[in-house]
Amino acid sequence: MTDYALDGHAVRAHFERAADSYDSAAALQAEVAKRLVERLEMVKLQPVRVLDLGAGTGLATAGLLERYSRARVIASDLAQGMLRHASRRGRWRRRPLAVAADAAALPFGDGTFDLVCSSLMLQWCHPPGHVFDEVRRVLAPGGLFMFATLGPDTLRELRASWAEVDGGQHVGLFMDMHDLGDAMLRAGFLDPVVDVERITLTYNEVTGLLRDLKALGATNASAGRGKGLGGRVALTNMCRAYEAYRRVDGLLPATYEVVYGHAWVGEGRMDKSEPVPEVPVSLEWLRRGRKN
Known part of the structure; x- marks a missing residue:
């Protein structure tokens, strides 16, 4: 994985284009967001300020708003189109503040948040070290970081089927859970x-999976990717190779390896004397929010 890199501009562009279609294909994403928020029941934490990092359309944001009714919840994402949907989550008096930002360069001061939650975003930050550093920085002493991301077994059928066709990078690479744990330690958590758990979606045809990935914006964004899918012939050959995975019930599986993680910031390791900065909000966003 040392030679693998993501094109950040492509990642942003893919999710901007998918903002309006995302929820229609986000069955897995909605379920993982639900399970991630449910895991907060296992910890004793009453946060005042909560950040949903990589919020997308706000699937986890909605659960955080419901769970922490007295907390200030902020939804942050790289794609402004996604945030337009996230900003409408919750009741009108309890909607999140939406802030467009790069997860590796957050516009918040040290120790701003008591809880940072991130659902299925870290796989789009490779390697995630800079993101972990930023999350560690913006968490207050005693704060909690909880996330879900994708592991290396994700879309293994699609990856193997493309490998039967050519040697190109058609499916993203994802970090092993042990490497993620090591990265959190290096960041000071x-x-x-x-x-980890595995969730399998099923399709009648491979084209259904490809349509869902496009609707989600979860298409190939590797820096070394080729243009398009490699042509009609290559796509046909990939679909033919995928048939080797057809199950006895006649359906084709798409495996997702979901990695859950959490870690804490130690007490007294950050200076609380500094005032918490205001979060920048555009006038355009405020006006748009009043209309919703």
Whole structure:
């Protein structure tokens, strides 16, 4: 994985284009967001300020608003189109503040948040070290970072089927849960915990999976990707190779390895004397919010 890199401009562009179609194909993303928020029941935490990092259309944001009714919830994402949907989550008096930002360069001061939650975003930040550093920085002492991301077994059928056709990079590469735990330790987090589960979606045809990935914006954004899918012939050959995975019930599986993790910021390791900065909000965003 040392030679693998993501094109950040492509990542942003893909999700901007997919903003309006995302929820229609986000069954897995909605379920993972739900399970991630449910895991907060296992920790004793009553945050005042919460950040949903890589919020997308706000699937996890909605759960955070409901769970922490007295907290100030901020939804942040690289794609402004996604945030337009996230900003409408919740009741009108309890909608999140939406802030467009790069997860590796957050516009918040040190120790701003008590909880940072991130659902299925870290796989788009390779390697995630800079993001972990930023999350560690913006968390207050005693704060919690909880996330879900994708592991290396994700879309293994699609990856193997493309490998039968050519040697191109058609499917993204994802970090092993042990590497994620090590990265959290390097960022200065305490007591990192990671675990994994596998979720399988099924399709009648491979084209259904490809349509969902496009609707989600989850298409190939590797820096070394080729243009398009490699041509009609290559696509046909990939679909033919995928048939080797057809199950006895007649459906084709698409495996997702979901890695969950959480870690803490130690008490007294950051200076609380500095005032918490205001979060920049555009007048355009405020006007748009009043109309919703």
